[in-house]
Amino acid sequence: MMPLAARAWAVALAVPALLLPWYGQESLLAALRAGDAMPLAMVAWARPWLLPLLAVPLVALAASWRDAPRLLVAVSLAGLAWLCLESLAITHRGWAWAWIGGLLGAAPTQPALGWGALGYALACTMLAAAGLARRGWCRGDMFVLGAILLILGAILIFVFWPVMTVLISAVRDNDGAFAPVLFWEKFSDRSIWGLECLSDARSCxxxxxxxxxxxxxxxxxxxxxxxxxxxxxxxxxxxxxxxxxLSLLPIxxxxxxxxxxxxxxxxxxxxxxxxxxxxxxxxxxxxxxxxxxxxxxxxxxxxxxxxxxxxxxxxxxxxxxxxxxxxxxxxxxxxxxxxxxxxxxxxxxxxxxxxxxxxxxxxxxxxxxxxxxxxxxxxxxxxxxxxxxxxxxxxxxxxxxxxxxxxxxxxxxxxxxxxSYTTVTGKGDxxxxxxxxxxLRAACYATVLPWLALTVVVYGIILGGGFVVSVGRDHTPTLKYFLTAFSIDRGVGGWFLSGSAWSSFLTTMQLSVIAMPLTAALGLLTAWLLARQEFRGRGAFEFLTMMSFAIPGTVIGISYILAFNTPPVELTGTGTILVLAFMFRNMPVGIRAGIASLAQIDKSLDEASLTLGARSGRTFRLVILPILRPAIIAAMVYSFVRAVTAVSAVIFLTTAQYQLATVYIVGRAEIGEYGIALAYSAVLIVVMVAALIAIRALVGEQRIGRRQADTGAVPIGLSAS
Amino acid sequence: MRHAATLLAAAVLLTAAALPARADVVVYCSADEKICRGLVTLFTKETGIKAEMTRQSSGETYARVRAEKENPRGDVWWAGTGDPHLQAAEEGLTEEYHSPLLPKLRDWAVKQAERAKFRTVGVYMGALGFGYNREELARRKLAAPKCWADLIKPEFKGEVQMADPNSSGTAYTMLATLVQLWGEEKAFDYLKKLNVNINEYTKSGSAPVMAAGQGETMIGVAFQHDVVMVALTGKPLVTVSPCEGTGYEVGSMSLIKGGRNPVDARKFYDWALGVSAQSIMPKFASYQVPSNAAVPVPKEAPDLSTIKLIDYDFAKYGSAAERRRLLARWTTEVKGAPR
CATH class of the missing domain: 1.10.3720.10 (MetI-like)
Known part of the structure; x- marks a missing residue:
């Protein structure tokens, strides 16, 4: 018999189709405001290419009650595929590809997808997972399959697709025409591969x-x-x-x-x-x-x-x-x-x-x-x-x-x-x-002590430089820069934030806090899949997850504009796109931290839980997550500070409502207002230290019945890999 | 664990709460933050139209407008050097508009508009030049440089800084200026000699004058009003207008094609060409020559009567093809030359 979950998802599929607005007017979120946001069942009559999508929930319901997993998988995947195809083919300006117009005539238009489409895609994915589980994939584990499919879908949309839109321009000229010769010409350019610095004073x-x-x-x-x-x-x-x-400061x-x-x-x-x-x-x-x-x-x-x-x-x-x-x-x-x-x-x-x-x-x-x-x-x-x-x-x-x-x-x-180089065993040492x-000791002292002194001075300048008139020249203390950035004034309507940095500061904090748990959750779930589950294509899956980290931030920024400025997924100018950029750029950090921690936990714990009849979702929640506390802390802390300090990835995504702290600091430093740049940095550092302590307190320490060994620092980021 | 779940839920709610409020007009601004902020605030105050501003350098704004062309987010692009505006006009990223204020503008501003078939217009003008650090010069007991030709003197070896014209509009203006002043061959001879004295080709156009102000270099090539701006923050900088003559930029403004608020965008456009907008510029340490003929030149601005301006051919040197050719030649013959 089909598991209950499949039936539940089949019913759930009808919800977005019948109730949630199918299109978003401005963005996924702004759809809620627009009065004319209609669900699929209403818009499909005016836009006939949507009608096949309406049939999917009906077939899915029948398939899940009749226990026909093959049909269920086929229909839900077909629904997803048709959704992708029609929304890519018909844009807000008509046909995406001119040649279709020649075949099918006049161009219809449609706006960006909204909540309804999002829920629809989600339910289709879960139905496919249910069907596949029923067919025996991943030992029939629907939670694992669903997680894999959802994460894969998210990565394809938010990493693979945008990056490809940029990389494709490598083989195009400036007007967008295909030009492979130009590719080779630019690729073999001397400014990339020149070796002149070996022979004369030119640069390589x-x-x-x-x-x-x-x-x-x-x-x-x-x-x-x-x-x-x-x-x-x-x-x-x-x-x-x-x-x-000091080892924490640079982060x-x-x-x-x-x-x-x-x-x-x-x-x-x-x-x-x-x-x-x-x-x-x-x-x-x-x-x-x-x-x-x-x-x-x-x-x-x-x-x-x-x-x-x-x-x-x-x-x-x-x-x-x-x-x-x-x-x-x-x-x-x-x-x-x-x-x-x-x-x-x-x-x-x-x-x-x-x-x-x-x-x-x-x-x-x-x-x-x-x-x-x-x-x-x-x-x-x-x-x-x-x-x-x-x-x-x-x-x-x-x-x-x-x-x-x-x-x-x-x-x-x-x-x-x-x-394997492990020398830590269960036995004490x-x-x-x-x-x-x-x-060796002398050499260590000779390098460590001067370097430590240098680090201290550098951080002295960073933390104190914003509070003197001109660091290195005039050390009269002043609050001038700090107040320009962070003053609070009393006006007619009561107290208000008059400093020039407040808006960027508050936005940065808000978006970073939003991104923090989402990034950590996404990263840790992915880590669990990679470390604990066997499935085909795991290597490719891992490669995809690391892709966004390996790509320079500027490329990510431009690629997000190119991919998400027009329907079907229209997000530019919202805070959502910044949160997404943070999430998918910093997700690998959570993955690495998670994999490292999972490697230390014996699989027998999971197996014991499974033997006792818990399903994998329950095992993940009740067994794995509590043990992963240090990894959760590390992933949350790191995704928070990375979001606060990110600059290159977001410089193209900031708008008037969403100014970010780093972009502001860079702007100040660019025109030589070092005082404000340093004062603002000092404030950010203090806030991040406070956040670090708060997160630790909130999530709590690892609760394992074991003597507290000195576990060293939290496995920060890649260092855990 | 319950806390983590709470956090997750809170995050989702916060995301939903982060709905943007709609503005009446969205301005992409390519000047300094202070100027941009001040201008937009004044606009809202005087017209009651809610304006929103995003500040980026002119190169960044051009890249953004180009990336957004299928579904533009901005309405007006104010300020920034003229070349990217001309290029945007050439690529059809901006809208043709004949402002009723055009007859009230100075010659060069109208010419800029004609050049782009009225897809852009001049809002200010500033002459190219360089600044030197008075203290550094005194320390080395050298004669002050007065001409482009002085910069290649051997005593300034390693003391001159300019931006890389591949990345900076300021430096490209210098390259084009010298070519128009002396002819291409002589200009490249000069640039090759200058290459020996250059300590660094910076990426950004404003970096050399900043460095000169800090004493990190003695001489920095920049627009004269930028030298004045840095000098007025208390740096020992002296502005030089080269004796041979010099080129200039026409800071421009364009309407973005397909913007969502075309009516209010035009109101901002007209307002920005008017007297009240252009006369507040000096208040924000911006000392260019305003394009509205009724607005006097700020007294701190470099004295135009002493500046020998060349007849800069923006149509030729602003075109993509000519730019690509000159930049390629500069990169191989000058930057690629041994030092």
């Missing part, structure tokens, strides 16, 4: 520059992160707390401000440069502008992430192994070389790849400090907005960047994913790690 192509920078930052951030991890865990220096604290730092702080210190007119010039007569130069400056800024930003990865790995190295080696009279160097090092090697690879990928995706630092050193992410931006206006070139650069990132992801999976070899 952006692709090589990007690779060089990414490798440099990857290697150095890994080494620095390792040094920090060793100092924090294996020496007696009481630095563990401060290092932990919650708005883009651009690290670069800004570096210019204030080391620029040609920076205060440290001036000091060196006045006291030691060291000539002032512009060394900061170019790859050295970008590399330093990126190291400041990404070393903490490497640290978080390595601290976890180093903690997982069972000290008893090292102790045993010590008992066997191995020297300290010998132990480090033959035991510790090999055991942390996968962590090193992981840390390197994260630094590598983050460096390639970084947009703010190269923009501030790049000078004549061109990298792909900024070149893409200026190919779109620059005087040349060449979207094709942007798409080609995007493809190159995508290829690099994908290669990095793949090698990460191949290299790290297949081996009473060993005490041996002290570090002297030389």
């Amino acid at each position: 192509g952006a692709a090589w520059n990007t690779l060089f920078l990414a490798v440099l930052v990857g290697v150095l951030s890994t080494l620095l992160g390792l040094a920090f991890a060793l100092v924090a865990l294996r020496t007696g220096l009481p630095l563990k707390g401060p290092i932990r604290l 919650i730092t708005p883009p651009f401000v690290i670069g800004l702080a570096l210019i204030i210190m080391f620029g040609r007119a920076g205060f440290i440069t001036s000091f060196l010039y006045q006291t030691f007569d060291i000539p002032r130069s512009r060394w900061l502008y170019g790859w050295p400056g970008v590399a330093i800024a990126q190291l400041l930003a990404f070393t903490p992430i490497a640290f978080l990865v390595l601290v976890g790995v180093l903690q997982a190295v069972a000290p008893s192994l090292e102790e045993a080696a010590g008992t066997l009279r191995a020297g300290r160097w010998h132990i480090f070389r033959t035991i510790t090092w090999p055991l942390i090697r996968p962590g090193l690879a992981n840390a390197f790849l994260i630094g590598f990928i983050e460096s390639m995706a970084d947009f703010g630092n190269p923009l501030m400090l790049g000078g004549s050193f061109n990298v792909l992410s900024t070149d893409i931006f200026f190919a779109v907005v620059g005087a040349a206006h060449d979207q094709g070139r942007a798409a080609i650069l995007g493809i190159v960047l995508l290829a690099f990132t994908m290669a990095a992801f793949t090698s990460q999976r191949l290299w790290v994913g297949t081996r 009473g060993g005490v790690p041996p002290p570090l070899p002297l030389g």
Whole structure:
């Protein structure tokens, strides 16, 4: 017999068809306001191509009562397919493709899809899942099938489709005509692949520059992160707390401000440069502008992430192994070389790849400090907005960047994913790690302490710079900048927010808070599917989920306008599109955090629950979710701070009602109002720290009946992979 | 877990609450935030029409208008250098409109409109030039640069900053100006020599003058009114109008084709060309020459009588084909040359 759920969904399918407005006038949401929003059953008579859709609920009802799963799957998939086809073919301006007009004559029009269509698509998907489950797919588990189909559909609509609309312009000329020759011409351009920097003083192509920078930052951030991890865990220096604290800061730092702080210190007119010039007569130069400056800024930003990865790995190295080696009279160097090092090697690879990928995706630092050193992410931006206006070139650069990132992801999976280096078992480990070899310890101190000092000064400037007249020159305290941005005045109608930053600040907070649980839920559900369920095409599924992360933000922004500005899905100018951009861009973070946590939970727990008769949905809710608390916290925190600090992906999506904090900060910094930019950043940082603490309190700690081992930092983002 | 579910529900509700209120006219503004905000507020105050403003650089706005062309979201595009406006007109992204105020405008503003077959109009004009940092110059005890030719002097090696014309309209104006001033061959000779003195080709057009104000470079190429604007924030900057003559930009305004509020958009358009809108510009540190002939030139603005303006051929140098050719040549011969 057909499960009840299938019948319920078949009934549910009739609801959007009969009750909810089929079309949205302005956007999915604004449909509610428009008076003439009619359900499918009403609009279909005027638009005959919708009539087949009306038949679907009837057939589905019959199929679910008669227990005919094959028919159910066929009819619900046919309904979905017809919905996609008709809404793509008939746009708000008539036929989407001119040749149909030749076949079928005059062009009808239809507005964007609304709530009704959304509910209809949702119900069709669930019916297909019910039918497939009945046919025995995924061990007949409807929850799993439904989740897979829904997430797949969402990713196809909100990641795959928009990205393709941009990438397709790689093979088109500026007027939209097909031009494969132009593709090759632009692709092989010297500004991408040139190698002149090896032979003379010219600069190399952006692709090589990007690779060089990414490798440099990857290697150095890994080494620095390792040094920090060793100092924090294996020496007696009481630095563990401060290092932990500092390791969180870069994640919650708005883009651009690290670069800004570096210019204030080391620029040609920076205060440290001036000091060196006045006291030691060291000539002032512009060394900061170019790859050295970008590399330093990126190291400041990404070393903490490497640290978080390595601290976890180093903690997982069972000290008893090292102790045993010590008992066997191995020297300290010998132990480090033959035991510790090999055991942390996968962590090193992981840390390197994260630094590598983050460096390639970084947009703010190269923009501030790049000078004549061109990298792909900024070149893409200026190919779109620059005087040349060449979207094709942007798409080609995007493809190159995508290829690099994908290669990095793949090698990460191949290299790290297949081996087991676990030394943590259920049994306790009473060993005490041996002290570090002297030389190594000295080297660690020599790198860690100056770097720590630099980080402290940089953050001193970021947090305090907005509250003095001119940082580095005139340190008279002032609230001038803060008040310009965040003043509250009393007017005729009572108190009101008169500061210029309030509107962008409140919008940012509202949208980020909305996006936070949605992103985390989407990410964790996907993680559970990837880690716990077997289904065909899982690899392709995973690839699709990572796609939005690997694509530079600017490309995402443009692609969202191109895909969602016109019917069938019309979202530009709403807050919804910003939330969606946040969700699908940051979802991989939740996935990584979830997969990492799930890997630590034995499958026997799920199986026990299933054996006791709970279905997988119930198991997920009652068994998996409670254990996943740390991952939930990590995913929520990270999606929140990522949404607050995002800039490149949203710069094209902001509108008058939806101004965002980062876009405002960038605008200030652009015209040299550093005071306001810094004051605003400081406020954002404080708010994010508060949010971090609040989320922790709200979601609560992990409740597992086990001694609280020092679990290290939360598995932030990719670091968990 | 209940908390997480509550959060989820709250998020969905908040999304539903985030319905946008409709405005009467949507303005895409390509000037500084302060100016944009001030202008739109004044418009609402004087006409009672609710206006909404989105600020982006002129390049970003052009990219946005182009991406939205199937279903435009904006109504009017105000300010920003003329080239992207001309290009939008060329591509049919903007609407033809003959404002009743056209006869009241200065010559160059009307010419800009004629060039684009009335798909755009000039709202302000500003001459190209450069600014130098007084303190840096004194420190090196150098003579102040007065001409384009001074910038290639050996003592300014590594001290000149300009934007990359591939990404910045300001720098493209300079390239086109020099070509018109001296002829293409001589101009490229000059640019190759200048390449030796350039410390950085910045991405954005406003960056060089900012850097000069901070002392990060001695000389920055920019529009003169931008130099004045930065100097008035207390930076030791001196504005130079090159002795050989110089080109200029015509900051423009266009009606976006297919905008949703065509009537109010035209009201804004006419208002923005009128006296009250154009005379408040100096209040927001904007010191260009206004296009309405009845509005006096602000006293802080670079003195037009001392500036030698060339007869800039916008039709030729604003066209996509010529631009692509010059940029390609500049990229291979100048930027690609060893330094």
